[in-house]
Amino acid sequence: MAARMISNVDSNFFSSSYGTNIKTSILRTQPLIGFPFKKRLNFEALCSIKEREREIAAEKQSLASGVVVDDELKQKEGVGGVGFDLDWPPWKNLPQRYKLIGTTSLAFVICNMDKVNLSIAIIPMSHQFGWNASVAGLVQSSFFWGYALSQLPGGWLSKIFGGRRVLEVGVLVWSLATATVPLLAGFMPGLVLSRILVGIGEGVSPSAATDMIARTVPIEERSRAVSFVFGGLSFGSVLGLVLAPPLIENYGWGSVFYIFGSLGIAWYLIFQVIKEDKLPFAASHQSWPQNAPMNKSWTSTLHDLGGSLTDVPWKEFFKSKAVWAMIYTHFCGSWGHYCCLSWLPTYFSEELNLDLTEAAWVSVLPPLASIFVTSIASQLADYWISNGVETTVVRKVCQTIAFLSPATCMILSSLDLGLSPWQVVAILTSGLALSSFALSGLYCTHQDISPEYASVLLGITNTVGAVPGIVGVALTGYLLDTTHSWGMSLFAPSIFFYLTGTVVWLALASSKPQSFSKSD
Secondary structure, three states: OHHHHHHHHHHHHHHHHOOOOHHHHHHHHHHHOOOOHHHHHHHHHHHHHHHHHHHHHHHHHHHHHHHHHHHHHHHHHOOOOOOOOOOOOOOOOOOHHHHHHHHHHHHHHHHHHHHHHHHHHHHHHHHHHOOOHHHHHHHHHHHHHHHHHOHHHHHHHHHHHOHHHHHHHHHHHHHHHHHOHHHHOOOHHHHHHHHHHHHHHHHOHHHHHHHHHHHHOOHHHHHHHHHHHHHHHHHHHHHHHHHHHHHHHHHOOHHHHHHHHHHHHHHHHHHHHHHOOOOOOOHHHOOOOOOOOOOOOHHHHHOOHHHHHHHOOHHHHHOOHHHHHHHHHHHHHHHHHHHHHHHHHHHHHHOOOOOHHHHHHHHHHHHHHHHHHHHHHHHHHHHHHHOOOOHHHHHHHHHHHHHHHHHHHHHHHHOOOOOOHHHHHHHHHHHHHHHHHHHHOHHHHHHHHOOOOHHHHHHHHHHHHOHHHHHHHHHHHHHHHHHOOHHHHHHHHHHHHHHHHHHHHHHHOOOOOOOOOOOO
């Protein structure tokens, strides 16, 4: 009986809800006579609640559709709603690897700003403290002591803890050490120690950056990534050489160390925010197996630190011809780079008879031109690889251009061809700018042959590559005092290493992946 009544109630309610005439409704509701009125109210309330739930669901669906449409409009029109742009900052939705590449390149800009600031500040500092050339040379070369000593540890630590953590610590160390230079300048041991710490902080950074690129950037984007990151060094040299003179003139030589050091500390703080972005590069897009996470914690990896050195296949590295090619090529390239970086301003001033202002501005031209060349070289290398050219061939072509170009220009500058000073400047600038092709040659090969050990391999080659900063620069000065010839002291050794480096690279270099598995 109850079931029959409920059925009648249901049919009456829904039929009357859809506009049934009153007479029919009354006839169909007659069986309800005698029902308690309270139950009828409860039933109608229950139905009203269900109707309301359906309305709320419809509203949610409409709202969701509106959000989708609004997002589509924002993408098409670039308008973030009514008066607001919800996608701020602009880089919010960038892939994580692009954020890492951008911030790492910025770190390298600051890196070379802190490297070249002393080369300009050393002049007023020498006058103030009464330093002779030998003492000034000691202060400047102390940077390379720390730089050389930190290469292998930097690669090893990047392998264990991940390049991101090593980079941020390195930036903080060299920035704090830079900011303390004015405070320690009157105490020689403290000043030398501060410059050694700057070298240590900057020395671990290339391996850390290499580790991050190897873990996050696929091979078809790697040339551009490496060039963009390491290209920050050239931009930093330009920025440092341009900003340092007016800062020293207006605020004293200490200002460049305080300001440049503060930039690194600010970078460290900003990098902490970016580090919290949980947008890992999709594993499905990687062209290699990812063997270790980038965000290892210090505590989790300290347990493995003791045996980690023995886990690195050191012997297998040195059995590889490709590794030896990278080592010698890195040494040769660093010889030309560091010697020219240290001595070209003096060459422009003394040999070409340019005044100090002209020599300072001319010294900016090679790194400035390198920025332009780097962008072309990286695009060209990635284009070749994307279109099926073998990676080894691309790396060999790029590195050959990087070595033969400056060698040819140095030969032309050494010969007595009756060239004007500005023609010599143009030739040398072109040659040194084209040497930036190495960023798409040698500097990509570490990641090509072993993404897992890329940071360690760069640590090995960069350790050898730091030797010319200590030996080559001093030897150039000695040869100049002995021969009184710029051709014999500066250009001849660089030409020799550029040419022999090209031969070794073409004969032994390879970008084929190698496992470096330990032999029993």
